[in-house]
Amino acid sequence: MTGWLSALSVYRDKRIMSITLLGFSSGAPLLLTASILQAWLTQENIDLTSIGLFTLVGLPYTLKFLWAPLIDNIRIPVLSTLFGRRRSWLLLLQMFLIAATLALAFSDPSASLLYVTIAAIAVAFASASYDIIVDAFRIEICDQKNMAAGAATFVYGYRIAMWLTGFSSLVIAEYFGWMISYMVMAAFILIGTVTVLFTREPKVQPAKPESAEEPSANAYLHWLKTSVIDPFTDFMKKPDWLIILLFAVLYKFGDALAGAMATPFYLQTGFTLIEIAEISKVLGTVATFGGLFIGGWLLAATTMYRTLWICGLLQMLSNLMFAAQAAIGPDLAFLALTIGLENVASGMGTAVFVAYLSSLCNTAYTATQYALLTSLMAVARTVLVSPAGWLVERTGWIEFFIITTVAALPGLALLWYLSYRQPIEQQEGAA
Missing domain, CATH: 1.20.1250.20 (MFS general substrate transporter like domains)
Known part of the structure; x- marks a missing residue:
C-alpha cells in the first residue's frame, strides 16, 4: 500500500504541472474555429451552407503531419539560442496563435466572410502546428517513470480548456459581444507562454548532428520512406x-x-x-x-x-x-x-x-x-x-x-x- 501511495508523488513533479498547463493552452483554441465560430456565424445570419463549409477550415489539424518534420528539425535563429530548440518554437507559435485569434476577434462576418475565413484558417494552422511542438516537448521533457502521468494530465488540461472555452465564450458573447469573447480566448493561450518561460528546455539532443548540409535531400527522402x-x-x-x-x-x-x-x-x-x-x-x-x-x-x-x-x-x-x-x-x-x-x-x-x-x-x-x-x-x-x-x-x-x-x-x-x-x-x- 505504501508503494502505491508513494507512486502518486509523480503528480507533484513540476514537469507534470507544466505539461498540464501546456495541454490547456493547446486545447483552448480548438473550438474557436468550430462550434464557437458556428454560433457567431449563425447569430450574424450567415446562410447554413456557408456555415457547413466552414468545417473545412479544420483541415490543418488533419494534415499537420505534412509539415511536422520541418518544425521538428529547423532551429529558429536567435530565439533558439535564447530559449532552446523546443521552447523557441513554442513561444513563436503561441504568439502567432494569439495574433491570429485577435485577427479573428476583430473580423466582421456580415461585412467580409472572406476575411473571417482567412483568419479562421490562420488560427487552425497555428493551433495544429502548436500541437506538433507541444507533443514533442511533452514526450521529451518526461522520463519513463512519469511518461504515463504526463500523457494523462496533458489530456486533462486539454479537455478542461475545451470545456472552459466552449462555456465561457458563449456566456461572454451574450453579455459583451463576440469580439470581447475571442479576445478573452486569446488571453487563455498566454497561460502556455508563462509556462514555457518557467520551464526548462528538454535535455534531448537532435538525432542527427547539425551541419550546413543538413537536412539534405537524400536525408529527407530517407525520412519520407x-x-x-x-x-x-x-x-x-x-x-x-x-x-x-x-x-x-x-x-x-x-x-x-x-x-x-x-x-x-x-x-x-x-x-x-x-x-x-x-x-x-x-x-x-x-x-x-x-x-x-x-x-x-x-x-x-x-x-x-x-x-x-x-x-x-x-x-x-x-x-x-x-x-x-x-x-x-x-x-x-x-x-x-x-x-x-x-x-x-x-x-x-x-x-x-x-x-x-x-x-x-x-x-x-x-x-x-x-x-x-x-x-x-x-x-x-x-x-x-x-x-x-x-x-x-x-x-x-x-x-x-x-x-x-x-x-x-x-x-x-x-x-x-x-x-x-x-x-x-x-x-x-x-x-
Whole structure:
C-alpha cells in the first residue's frame, strides 16, 4: 500500500504541472474555429451552407503531419539560442496563435466572410502546428517513470480548456459581444507562454548532428520512406485493408454529420447562448466523459467487434433525438435529454473507436501509423460533412437528422463485413 501511495508523488513533479498547463493552452483554441465560430456565424445570419463549409477550415489539424518534420528539425535563429530548440518554437507559435485569434476577434462576418475565413484558417494552422511542438516537448521533457502521468494530465488540461472555452465564450458573447469573447480566448493561450518561460528546455539532443548540409535531400527522402511510405505499405499487407480504411472513415460519419450543424440547430430552434452553454457545454461534457468510461468498461467486458456494434447502433439512434427535438421545439428538459444521450453515445463510440484504431497499428510503426490513420480519417470526415448546411437548407432540420441517422448505415454495413471476417482471420492465424 505504501508503494502505491508513494507512486502518486509523480503528480507533484513540476514537469507534470507544466505539461498540464501546456495541454490547456493547446486545447483552448480548438473550438474557436468550430462550434464557437458556428454560433457567431449563425447569430450574424450567415446562410447554413456557408456555415457547413466552414468545417473545412479544420483541415490543418488533419494534415499537420505534412509539415511536422520541418518544425521538428529547423532551429529558429536567435530565439533558439535564447530559449532552446523546443521552447523557441513554442513561444513563436503561441504568439502567432494569439495574433491570429485577435485577427479573428476583430473580423466582421456580415461585412467580409472572406476575411473571417482567412483568419479562421490562420488560427487552425497555428493551433495544429502548436500541437506538433507541444507533443514533442511533452514526450521529451518526461522520463519513463512519469511518461504515463504526463500523457494523462496533458489530456486533462486539454479537455478542461475545451470545456472552459466552449462555456465561457458563449456566456461572454451574450453579455459583451463576440469580439470581447475571442479576445478573452486569446488571453487563455498566454497561460502556455508563462509556462514555457518557467520551464526548462528538454535535455534531448537532435538525432542527427547539425551541419550546413543538413537536412539534405537524400536525408529527407530517407525520412519520407521510413516514416511515411513504410508504415503505409506495412498496413496494406493486412487482409481487407481497404475495407478497414473505409470503415475508419464511415464508422462515426453519421455522428459527425449531425454534430457539424448542432450549434446552428440549437440557435435556430430558439435556445439562447446561455442555455446552450449550460446544457451543451456543461452537461454535454459530463455525458461525454461518462460515455468514454462506459465504452472502456464495455470493451473490457466483451469483444472489440461486439462493443463496436453496441456503440455504433447507439450513435445512430441518438441522432433521432435531434429530429424529435426539432419537432418539439425549444424545450430545455428535452434538450438536456437529447444532448445527454447523444454525448454518452458519442463518448462510447469514441472510446472503442480509438481502441480499434490503436489495435490496427504494427508495434514497429505505432506512432506513425496511428497519426496517419487518424489524419486520413479526419480528412475524409471533414470533407464529407462540409455539405451539411446545404442539406439543411434543402430539407429542413427534421429531415436532415433523419438523413444523418441513415448516414450511419454504411459504416455498420462495413462493420458487419469485418466482424464476419474476423473469426476466419483468427482461425487462419491460429493455424
